[in-house]
Amino acid sequence: MRLYEWMFRTRLSERLMFSFWAVVIAMLLLVGVPDLFLVRQELHHQSRARLDQGARASRALYRDRQEALADLAALLASRPAVNEALERGDFVPLGDYLSEFYAAANLDLFVLVAPDGEIIARSSAPTTWGNTMPPGLRPLPARRATYVANLPGGPAWLIAAVPVFTRDGTVAGQMLVGMLLDQRWVERLAEETGLDHSLILDGQRLATTASDTLALPIPADVWGRVSRGQAVETTIERGTTLMISRLVPLPGPNNEVHAAYEVLLPTSAVRAAIVRVFVLLISNALLAALVTAGFARWLGHRVAAPMERLSTAAVAMGHGDLTTPVPTELGPIEVGRLANSLEEMRARLAAATDQLRAEKARSESLIASLHEGVVTVDEERRVTSFSPGAELILGLPRQQAIGHLWREVLDLPEGSTRRWGEPDDSKRHKVSIVTPGGREVTLAITTAWLRIPDESAPREQVHVLRDITEEEEISRLKAYFLANISHEFQTPLAALAASIELLRLQFKTLSPQDRNELMLSIQRGTRRLENLVDNLLEGASIQAGHFRVHPAPMAFSEAVDEALLFMEPLLQMRSQRLELKIPTSLPDLHGDARRLTQVLVNLLSNASKYSPLGSTITVGAAVEGDALRVTVSDEGGGIPNEAREALFTRFTQVATNDPRRRGVGLGLWIVRTIVEAHGGHVGVQSAPAGGTSFWLTLPLTSASTGNADGESAESQPGRAMEQVAADDPF
Template identity: 30%
Template sequence: MRTRGTRRLGRLLLASHVGLALLLCALLLATGAGTIRAALQDRARAQVVQAAAEGLARLEDQRRDLRVVALLLSERPTLQRYLRQDRRGEAAAFVETFRRSAGVDAIRVERGGEVYAAAGAALPPDMDVAGLHGTGDGGFWLLQPQAMEGPADARVVVARRLGSDALGALGDGGAVQVALVDPQAAPAGDDPLRRSYRHVQATARAETAASRAQDILRIEPVRAAGGGVEALVVASRAHRAVVAEGMRWLVAFAVGSLLVTLAAALAAVWLARRIAAPFAQVAASAERLGAGDLATAVPVPAADLAEPQALSRSLESMRLQLRAATATERAQREELDSVLESVGDGIVAIAEDDTIQYANRPFLALVGREAADVLGQAYPRVLPPAADAAGAGAGGRRDPFVEARRLGLAQARCRYAVDGRVRSFVVRSTAPPGGRQVAILREETGAEAAQSMRDAILANLSHEFQTPLAAQTAAVEMLREHVREGGDAVAARLADALYRSVLRLSQLVENLLDSVRLDSGEMRLRREDVDLPALVGEAVELMRPLLEQRDQQVQLDLPAATRRLVGDRQRLFQVVVNLLANANKFAPDQSTIRVELVWGADEVALWVEDEGQGLPPLRDRADLFAPFRRAPEQEPSQRGTGLGLAIVRAMVERHRGAVVLAEPRRGRGARIGIALPLEPA
């Protein structure tokens, strides 16, 4: 079945073949046009170069001819005698006769700076320098003066007038011509061509250029007697002549290309019909499969093409496999439905928009509804949170399970209003790919309710302890300062001992409160720039009284930050304090605790190494980070709650980091590190 906008394979093949043939023809024309154009331009350049060289050679021949004429005239004894005897009439007649026989246009005899005799065309008085001079009407004078050997103050000036075609020309309908151009008469308004004129005039080197009309020009310098450039010989060929010649070549080339295209189109028609027929048969079989017809076999087309035959065989194999897979999937679905229905806990599948897509019978029994009233409904509407649930406020109720999903928790305790009464549920959730989420619900047992009550009591006690401990810590600090100023050593030791006890008690309460927050999912992290070297320094100063009690030294290696670290400064401060407290507790008196920062490309590592008994065997190291786990046979007299390293791991993982255990670098002891990711550069 064809849909709107689709095309038949035969027509597509025909169009593609004809299109490729036309494209090939166009490419050939484009390539041929470029090649012909380049060849014609190269030919035109060669012609203008040759014409300019020949014109320059003719000009040099004219110059040599004038020099010979001027030299012969200056050496004639008759003219010298007329000058000595001051016979002007005879001298003028002699010069006119000589001009006609020499074939020049003008001769002027000068004596004492004045014209003594003249013949032919009148030359301007200021035209007395050898070389080329313009006439103002497009022509030029070629002038050659020569001093006479007779009278010292006499000389002859021989001139020949040159027209625009005096140096030769190229034909082709007058499109190519050679003209003599004065150096100062560069074309106006054509900057590139004007620059070429000036460049040749300045460097005395020939140059090939093009005008704005794309006429090709060859500019040859004409050197003066003094060595400079006195004029330019320009040979040009009109662009229209080159284009006309190229069009004749292209017409012949296009006729041949069109004949090739026509032959390719005829071959494409035959080939398209031969290819499209078997594929059309395979497409019809594929449409039947797409419509759900798994009973009809896929026939192999009677064609000598391997591809449609292989495709039809693949479709037949796919049909058989799909029919078998459909039967298997139907059986597995029925089996899975029976398993889910027999589970005692409620199971519900929730989409990304919080709508329920699946619910088993135990879940329907828990909520007291039918499947039609649950499927497609929003989860908070089916199980509305109780008014006294955590997070419910005056502005509305927040579902604890939804909050747990947002925080990434696998389990949450939720209180829902079901059948007009508040019931407690334990919800475990998973997040499979695709955005759907499966939740398993059951009513809370007595042991779980007791544990929840214990966590609430611990949280309240820890919170209530913080305020008096903070006031007591401030009072003890003031007492220490007062006692130290009094000079009573015994009282100072007692005040220090009291301050250490308050500090340890505050640390234990903070760890206990953090553990409750972590278990209940109430731990929130801020995102702010953290100066980790400064934070470690502050943690060491906080732990200084406990370190001084056991005469322990802290060796710091804290290089400056090279990348940004973003996290919760307060929580990271607690992590460093717990690591230092762990080292302080397990390291012996008068030992050294080493703290080292290592900045990498993508993460920063903080290492704390002590000189204690070291870590337990590998099989027991998992207990290091378990809450309320201790090793009485290894733990010293400073007993703890077993929460320090557990809180360290939990907070570091919340920062998308990891806790690392390594062998100590200096003998025995423990080496514990944390790795935190850095912001991209």
């Protein structure tokens, strides 16, 4: 558990006790930590000062040794005996002369070298040198220098080189005086400075007084800086001991650096002092914490008891209990004021909650009563509320929509709803979707951002859904109807105009047979227009509720004869034969002769239109019980099963690729309306191999004609198709 969580989940008395502890410890830390830091800084400063002092002492000892060697080399180089021996070329006495100095000075190297590097005389020198001084151990012939030199794999030398001149001022050679830099030299420096020293040659410790550091490597970057002539300070971990190391470069004969001496200072004493101060600080903090624990516990109990009772009352309010009063006679004055304020707040909250509940119930009732769906989404376009109207329209339970992306609920592609409700958006969208139940629905969606007074609250978008599937279907049917009716009028009118124009211009030159054909063409066009106008007028009458039948005794053959007279020119044009299977002894009907003629004309017109040229159309009639059954059969391609149920509805046609077979879509609807107005029924049968038979039944008695007003199921008010009548004169 985190500290702040513990602080806000514990009792007040415990928090007070912890607070006292925290204050005491904080005061100790505020005083002790700076002291600890200052002590640490002072100890480190003293360590650095001691290291600096040791480094300066080592540098002074090294320079003293350099100056002593340089003075001795200058003394030897200026001796007359050396000059005279060089002028005579007699070098034997020089060896004895140098040996005397070697014995007296207690040094490791006395050598006189010619300008070409040949050793002229020596008192001491490694036998591996032979008669020639190694080039890496001497400077330029005319140069005076004190330096550290070594050969690869060999020891290091501190050498003072002084040129030897003849009387005429030419350089006759160099006098080199030196001493070995080895373990003895390092121990001498450590003894005189009181600090460990090491001699480093080409990045490796050659000698040291801190034996456990001998095998430790010098980091490449550190030695790189030393080899460039920089003094470098670094740290060395020797087991559990940390040491401060300062490396001082020792220049070579030509100022190159191959050697350095190292001053080491352990930090164990500094660490021990810091640990002692830290332990003292912790001990004081623990002691102070124990002393304050008892006082904090006592004070916490005195203050927390009334607060506990207020806390219990507040928890009850948080759980919705706004009826139980808050106790106001509690402890100190401040607690009593808090209790009074809490009680006033409880009363106001109770009143406000009752009002909000009433408003919420009213709003939910209002939204539930709407036929439109109301959906709200957050800024990530995830659904936050889903009204009953939305459930009904989309066919989706509320639980399956809440929390999901709005486009996923509508099953739309990604990005399709992104701009809904933007400032430059039209705020009204029309989308077509498929509900989970498989129903195709067209929605009109109006989108807006909810206006929330609190600007810091998350913004939400509201979408109002309206199902316009039927409206869209009606609009589509209306457009289809207008397109078809214009075509239906245009074709016969064009044929009439052409025939009349031909008769007017060439009447005298045309043969009687041509004139007769043109007259028949005019008659067919006129009959076609007459049938179309009749259907349109009947459709408008039915839709307006003015359709009536006027039944009277009649013979069915009268309607058949009228229909044949009307259809004869059209059947001749398509070379189709009409076969009648009507008994001569049919009983009379009680019906509207003009309306029944229209029924037969519409059925024969459809049979002719959808049958091939030269085919046979059959009209049959027979008595079945108390009704007359009439059939009109053709030899066309048949009607699919799925299209038969909607065949007798308005604006419905059988799908065809032949534009000449398309019509207005009113004929069969009018047939059904007229037949049902007579109290009969209508239907269709179609064989898989082709051929369609439309049948209808008409009651033979007048008592059966109970719907003489002609209010068929689809012409009754309240149907969806009524909506077209308001905009369409047909």
